Structure formats: structure tokens, C-alpha cells
Amino acid sequence: MKFTSLFLFLICALFLNLTFPQKDKAKAGIRQEFFGKLPDGREAHLFTLRNAVGMEVKISNYGGYIVSWTAPDKTGKQENITLGVPTFADYLKGTPSFGPIIGRYGNRIAKGKLELDGKEYSLAVNSGGNHIHGGRVGFDKKLWTATPINGNEPALKLRYTSPDGEEGYPGMLAVEVVYTLQKDNALRIQYQATTNKTTVVNLTNHAYFNLTGMKRDILAHELMIKGDKYLPTDAKQIPTGELKPVAGTPFDFTKPTVIGARINDTTDTQIKYGSGYDHNWVFSDQTDKLKLGATVYEPQSGRFLEVYTTEPGVQLYTANHLNGNLKGKEGVAFTRRFGLCLETQHYPDSPNHPNFPSTTLRPDETYQSTTVYKFSVR
Structure with missing residues (x-):
């Protein structure tokens, strides 16, 4: 009789567990998988960072792309909130910078020209006669050396050494970028670089956020930027100074x-010049401490994003040139204004504007920058 009762209890417990799954108990950590092959045969990998409350960020060591990022809405439903394409082959074809590391220089440099210590350098020109986002083969098209770091706050350390003269930049630049998924649903991105010759550096990430979970465009998102000034540009979007x-x-x-x-x-x-917003805001707090720079709220989902950074400015881009030709993993076409970028950075074309904060890096210095994207619900 006791055996029969115990048997029935175990059967009922198994039935209940199968029928009513308990809360996901998967541990925090990092998982690595094959993502695809480059034309030269080198393999790219995809790393999934997961925290204890279920947030997941998928990052590739090809270009440092944030391939996807799940965040809960006000009901607890986890959905992807960054634009990305379905396959590695799609990334190789090229995207409008859907979430990679941008370098050596985020944003534009007029005519690809800059002067350092009395010497003029000519950079690769790849945008209307100007240089943008590191040139024709920027950091977004490089295979980085990856070191996964397991734990309750999993991290991915990426390293790349840019040779002297790459895309026209002087100096060999050793770069390290660390993505850390924190317990509080924040992704911390830490940048570090050193050089053997005087050069310029302005690193950032180019994630496109859509807090609806890929359901609508971003026009109903509520934005706050802690900046009382911005940088006007000419018709080619080069700052006037x-x-x-x-x-x-x-x-x-x-x-x-x-x-x-x-x-x-x-x-x-x-x-008109930007076909919408594609400009740099100047933070009121110009210190290099980590401070709140911007927030984004999406009323229907309740998702709330806070952006903290050590940088002096942020470029807001509202996906003004997406045209529906690209689709995400969800099968949704990325139409105009389907995402927004908040690229924390030094100002565009800083090397040609002495009144802007300097982006010059010398051999006895270390470039360091931190940005934190933190999610919650309201």
C-alpha cells in the first residue's frame, strides 16, 4: 500500500512538472557555439551571455556584433530588443552597423584628413567624400580574439591589434573590449586601447534598439538626453564646430x-540634413566619470533603458535610411525608423576642431571608456 501511494505521488509530481513548468532555473553563464566561416576559412563564434534572471545577450567575435538581446516587458515576457540579421552570411554581406564595435573612429572625419604633431594623414574615404566608422574595413569587419569569462556576471573579452597604417591611421593600436552582463539586467561595455605612435581613437557600439520587441517602429519611444547642446552639421553631416x-x-x-x-x-x-535625427548631443556633465546620459521608455511594453557613460557625448540616429530590404530573425522587415542608436562617443570630426574634447592618444597613455546599457520596466 505504501509502495502504491509513493508510486502515485511520483507520477503526479512528474505530471505536474511537465504540465506546469517551473520558472526557468538555468544558471547564469556563457555558452559558445559555431557561427560561421569567413572567406579565408577562419571560424567565427557566437557567445551567449545569460544572467540569473533570464536576460540573454548574443555576441559574435566577428566585429563584436551584438546579434540579439532579450529583455523582459512589464509582464515578464522576454523579447529581442536589438536589430540583427538571421545568419552569419548576412553579417558578411554587410549591414547598416547592426550592433558591432566601431573603430578606430566612431562617426565622421571630414574628407578623411587629420593632422597630428604637424603631419597630415589621409584616411580611407567611404561616405560622401568623408571617413566614417573606421573606414572601408573597420573593426566591425575584423575577427577578434575571444576569451569567455564564466560566472554569475558572465563576460566576453575581445582583443584586436590594428596594424600601423590600417585604413590610413598611424600607429599599431592594441584594443580590448569587454562585454559584461550584470545581475541587474545591465550590459557593461569597457573599452581600452594603447598605441606605439600618436594616433586618434573614438570607440563605440552601434546597437539599434527597439523596445517594442520588433513589433513597431520607434516613433512612440520617449527619449531623454542629459545634454543642453548639440552639434549642428553641414549638408554632409560634418560638424560646423x-x-x-x-x-x-x-x-x-x-x-x-x-x-x-x-x-x-x-x-x-x-x-533635413539628417533626414531625421543623426546628430551628436553634448552632455551637460563633461567629466569622465560614469554618469547617466540618456533614457528611453516604451509605454506599451513598459521597457525602460538607461544609458550611463564616461563619454562627453552621444550620437542619436533614428534609422532614417532603413528601407525594408533587410529582415530580422523574427521575419520582420526593418523599415525606416525601426530602431534607434545611442552611440556614446567623443564628438565627430574632433581631430579637426580644437575646441572639441581631444581624441588624440599617445604612446605613454591608455585610452579607456565605459558605457552601461541598463534595462528595467515601469
Whole structure:
């Protein structure tokens, strides 16, 4: 009788466990898998970082791409909140920088020209006669050496050494980028670089966020940027050198404001130049301490993103040139304004504007920068 009762108890327990799965108890950690092969036969890998509450970030050592990133909505549902393409072959074909490490220099340098210690350098020109995002073969197209770091806050350390003269830049640059998925649903990105010749460095990540979980565009997202000035540009989006107050312009996000409210203001020349927002904001706090720089809130999902950084500025780009030709893993076409980028950085074209914070790195110095993207719900 006791045996029969015990047997029935075990059967019922098994049935209940199968029918009503308990909360996912998978441990925090990092998993590595094959992602694809480069034309020269080298293998790229995909690393899945998972924390104890179920957030997952998938990162490739090819280009340091954030391939996907799940975050819970206000009901607890985990959904991908960054734009990415389905396969490694799609990344090899090229994307509008869906989440890679950008370097050596994030953003634009006018005419690909810069001067260091009295010597002029010519960089690769790859955007309307200007240099952008490191050139034709930037860090987003490099295979980085990866070191996975397991634990409750899993991390992925990526290293790449850029040779002297690559894309026209002087000096051999040794770069290290560490992605750490924290317990509090924040992804910390730490950048470090050293050089053997005086050069310029401006590293960032180019993730496109969509807090709806790929359901709608980002025009209803509410954005706040802690910056009371921005950088106007010329028609080719090169900064004029002026730091213009945002007050009274479509660039005022000092209080949370719906992105779509003024994005089509055709009376504003700067909006015309960018076909929307594609500009650098100057943070009110210009120190190199880690500080809050921006927030994004998506009302329907309840997802709330905070951006902390040691950088002096951030480039907001609202995917003004996506046209639906690319689709994500969810099968959704990436149409115009389907994502937003918050690229923490030094200012574009800084080497040609002495009044901008310097991006010069010398052999006796170490470049260091940290940005944290933290998710919660409201």
C-alpha cells in the first residue's frame, strides 16, 4: 500500500512538472557555439551571455556584433530588443552597423584628413567624400580574439591589434573590449586601447534598439538626453564646430519627449540634413566619470533603458535610411525608423576642431571608456 501511494505521488509530481513548468532555473553563464566561416576559412563564434534572471545577450567575435538581446516587458515576457540579421552570411554581406564595435573612429572625419604633431594623414574615404566608422574595413569587419569569462556576471573579452597604417591611421593600436552582463539586467561595455605612435581613437557600439520587441517602429519611444547642446552639421553631416543650445529646437530632449513628435519638422535645416535625427548631443556633465546620459521608455511594453557613460557625448540616429530590404530573425522587415542608436562617443570630426574634447592618444597613455546599457520596466 505504501509502495502504491509513493508510486502515485511520483507520477503526479512528474505530471505536474511537465504540465506546469517551473520558472526557468538555468544558471547564469556563457555558452559558445559555431557561427560561421569567413572567406579565408577562419571560424567565427557566437557567445551567449545569460544572467540569473533570464536576460540573454548574443555576441559574435566577428566585429563584436551584438546579434540579439532579450529583455523582459512589464509582464515578464522576454523579447529581442536589438536589430540583427538571421545568419552569419548576412553579417558578411554587410549591414547598416547592426550592433558591432566601431573603430578606430566612431562617426565622421571630414574628407578623411587629420593632422597630428604637424603631419597630415589621409584616411580611407567611404561616405560622401568623408571617413566614417573606421573606414572601408573597420573593426566591425575584423575577427577578434575571444576569451569567455564564466560566472554569475558572465563576460566576453575581445582583443584586436590594428596594424600601423590600417585604413590610413598611424600607429599599431592594441584594443580590448569587454562585454559584461550584470545581475541587474545591465550590459557593461569597457573599452581600452594603447598605441606605439600618436594616433586618434573614438570607440563605440552601434546597437539599434527597439523596445517594442520588433513589433513597431520607434516613433512612440520617449527619449531623454542629459545634454543642453548639440552639434549642428553641414549638408554632409560634418560638424560646423558650433555647440548650439537645444532649447527651442527639435533637439530638446532634456525632458522625456516622444521621438516622433518633431522628427519630421521640415522647417529645421538640421532635421533635413539628417533626414531625421543623426546628430551628436553634448552632455551637460563633461567629466569622465560614469554618469547617466540618456533614457528611453516604451509605454506599451513598459521597457525602460538607461544609458550611463564616461563619454562627453552621444550620437542619436533614428534609422532614417532603413528601407525594408533587410529582415530580422523574427521575419520582420526593418523599415525606416525601426530602431534607434545611442552611440556614446567623443564628438565627430574632433581631430579637426580644437575646441572639441581631444581624441588624440599617445604612446605613454591608455585610452579607456565605459558605457552601461541598463534595462528595467515601469
